[in-house]
Amino acid sequence: MKAEIETAIQEIRDAFGCALEIERDADGGAFVKALNLELGPQYEPDRSWVAFRITYQYPFADVYPHMVVPNLRRRDGKALGEAFHSENQAWEPPSGRQPAVMVSRSSKHRDPAVETAAIKLAKVLDWIRTR
Amino acid sequence: MPRRRLTARDILDQAGIGRGFVLQRDHGSANDEMLTDDAEVDLGLGNVFRPIPRCEAGPLPPCAAPPKLAFVLDDDWQVTLIPDQTAHMLKRLFGLPEGVDLLRDYASPHDQPIRNDEHLRFADGCVFTARKLTITVKVNNQAVHVTKRRITVLDLKRLAIAQGVSIKEGCVLYPVKTDGSLGSALGDDTVLTLKECDAFNCVEPDDNS
Numbered sequence: 001m002k003a004e005i006e007t008a009i010q011e012i013r014d015a016f017g018c019a020l021e022i023e024r025d026a027d028g029g030a031f032v033k034a035l036n037l038e039l040g041p042q043y044e045p046d047r048s049w050v051a052f053r054i055t056y057q058y059p060f061a062d063v064y065p066h067m068v069v070p071n072l073r074r075r076d077g078k079a080l081g082e083a084f085h086s087e088n089q090a091w092e093p094p095s096g097r098q099p100a101v102m103v104s105r106s107s108k109h110r111d112p113a114v115e116t117a118a119i120k121l122a123k124v125l126d127w128i129r130t131r
Numbered sequence: 132m133p134r135r136r137l138t139a140r141d142i143l144d145q146a147g148i149g150r151g152f153v154l155q156r157d158h159g160s161a162n163d164e165m166l167t168d169d170a171e172v173d174l175g176l177g178n179v180f181r182p183i184p185r186c187e188a189g190p191l192p193p194c195a196a197p198p199k200l201a202f203v204l205d206d207d208w209q210v211t212l213i214p215d216q217t218a219h220m221l222k223r224l225f226g227l228p229e230g231v232d233l234l235r236d237y238a239s240p241h242d243q244p245i246r247n248d249e250h251l252r253f254a255d256g257c258v259f260t261a262r263k264l265t266i267t268v269k270v271n272n273q274a275v276h277v278t279k280r281r282i283t284v285l286d287l288k289r290l291a292i293a294q295g296v297s298i299k300e301g302c303v304l305y306p307v308k309t310d311g312s313l314g315s316a317l318g319d320d321t322v323l324t325l326k327e328c329d330a331f332n333c334v335e336p337d338d339n340s
Contacts, residue, residue, distance in 0.1 A: 014311035064340070083339040105337040111297070114271045115334045118313060122305055123337055126316040 002028040005054050008117040015118040023093045027056040031093035034121065039068070040129040044075050050121065051091045051100065059112040063120045067091040068128075070099035081131055103128060135174050139166035143182060152182035159212045160196030175254035179210055203258045204233075205280055207324050214253040218245040221259065226326030227280075232262040269330040270296050270304075277325055285319035288333060298333045305332045 001024050009022060021033040033051040048068040055061050074080060085102040105124050107115060139154040156164040157179040165188055166172060177198025201208045202221060209224045218233045234242040236258040266277045270291040284304050291298060306314035307330040
């Protein structure tokens with residue numbers, strides 16, 4: 001695994017204090033699954049794993065999309081809304097395929113020196129929590 | 132408050148709290164002190180209170196712990212149980228840099244800077260102000276010098292931009308905690324109380340894709 005990606009994973013551990021499941025990819029990147037993160041009381045379930053791939057191009061490539069539990073729904077009965085994709089989505093690390101809901105938020109103007117994988121996860125979680 | 136000694140009812144009135152509540156002085160223990168409306172309260176002995184619904188205000192066991200003391204600095208406050216401080220201790224309590232001038236805020240325009248080793252008794256006055264203040268924080272790992280402790284997120288971003296940090300006003304500010312963990316995104320209107328060495332990340336918002 002590339003040193004930049006090992007650093008990114010440690011920053012995620014420091015930032016969120018959650019358990020992580022890490023699987024290497026064949027190119028020096030990693031599949032990362034952060035466990036038991038709060039999504040907000042407007043959701044059922046209100047906590048989820050959040051999974052994403054940090055590719056070998058990191059830090060010059062964006063970390064996206066992010067995946068959450070497949071059965072996610074809003075308690076108010078409304079649709080999950082923009083950037084959520086529920087149909088035929090899966091988290092697919094080397095260990096196996098797992099159904100998921102995709103949260104597709106891209107950072108088109110990201111600064112690789114500042115926007116770490118941890119910051120990106122914080123942005124995605126904030127976005128989910130404020131829907 | 133207009134003077135050091137007031138009745139409990141005066142304090143409740145000044146806080147805009149109605150007759151359905153009585154005053155309780157907050158002590159450093161589970162047992163606090165209930166005050167009847169006409170009880171005389173010496174604010175020099177403690178100035179942290181809470182209102183209790185009158186219907187819940189039963190007798191309490193005697194309270195042996197000291198009352199809590201709120202020191203105030205430029206509209207921010209910190210609570211302690213220690214009535215005798217030095218200027219150095221107060222600066223550390225409020226996270227101020229050593230070089231700042233600390234002044235006791237008297238009801239006159241003639242406030243004088245206090246030496247770092249000067250002793251300050253809570254009962255002599257608990258309201259202070261800071262002068263020649265420069266706090267250095269980091270935004271995206273770059274130093275930003277701020278001359279006031281309380282600042283909105285938008286003003287901090289503008290100040291960082293003026294000092295050469297490559298961000299835009301529309302970027303999103305995240306606090307980086309001392310343990311390295313990230314706080315939640317801060318809205319532009321949020322008022323920050325800055326301390327030396329506070330750190331922030333400021334990044335472009337994302338798009339749906």
